[in-house]
Amino acid sequence: MADLRTPPGRAGRMRVSRSLDVARRGADLLDQKLRILRTEHERLVRADRAARERWHARLTEAETWLRRGLLLGGEEALTAPAAGHLTALEIGWASTMGVRHPRTAVCTIPELSPDTPPAENSALLLAETAYADAVRAAAESAAAHEAARAVGEELLKTRQRLRALRRQWIPRLESALARADAALEQAEHEDAVRRRWAAGSAGKTR
Known part of the structure; x- marks a missing residue:
């Protein structure tokens, strides 16, 4: 890792000192952000895990009722879905430390047209309701998964930035500040020696 080039003199030392203060404050802020993001x-x-489990449970229930309905009425008991009925999905958004992610997912399934033939048996009717619940649960699961993914991605980026500050940038600035202090001390020592030498030379000429 290359050393920082520090401008000579007190002005250079002050610049490095200010940069180090900024880097340390930045590390503190990133550390706070990291704790919030982690929580x-x-x-x-x-x-996400709970929503996925609910979705799988709803889907399993729907498939169970569908199998029962088909056993009772046969495949011909299924009716074709009415055309033009689209499911609506509304996403509610939230922000965590600047990360925009889904907060809610509301899935609206339209009611069947009055002209739609009714289910052949009660099992298929229950399957219809269960599949609607499974679709809603799937939307909620997808939103929960995306929220966890987005915040997790920002968590990783924040951790990497904090690590770079603490392991690379701050140590480089500390080293640069130490060199600047040493150079100033050396310069002051040499200046004091020159002054003593000048004073001694002036005394000898009197």
Whole structure:
């Protein structure tokens, strides 16, 4: 790692000192951000896991009712879905330490047209309701997963920036400041020697 080039004199030392103060304050702020992100990411990961489990449970339930309905009425018991009925998805957004991510996902499934033939048996009717619940759960799971991913990505970037500050930039600035202090001390010592020498030379000429 190359050393920083420090301008000579007190002005150079002051510049390095200010840069070091800024770097240290930046590291403190990144450390605070990292703690907040870590806490939020852990919460979002738990929410993601719970949402995924709910989705799988709803889907398993729907598939169970569908199999029962088909056993009772056969494949011909299924009716084709009505055309033109689209599911609407509304995403609510949130921000965590500047990271925009989904907060909620509300899935609206339109009601079937009055002309749609009713389910052949109660099992298929329950399957219809269960699949609607599974679709809603899938949307919530996708939103929870994306939120955990986005915050996790920012958590990783923040950790990398903090590590670079603490392990690279701050040590380089500290070394540069130490060199500047040593150079100033050496310069002051040499100046004092020259003054003593000049004073001694002036005394000998009297």
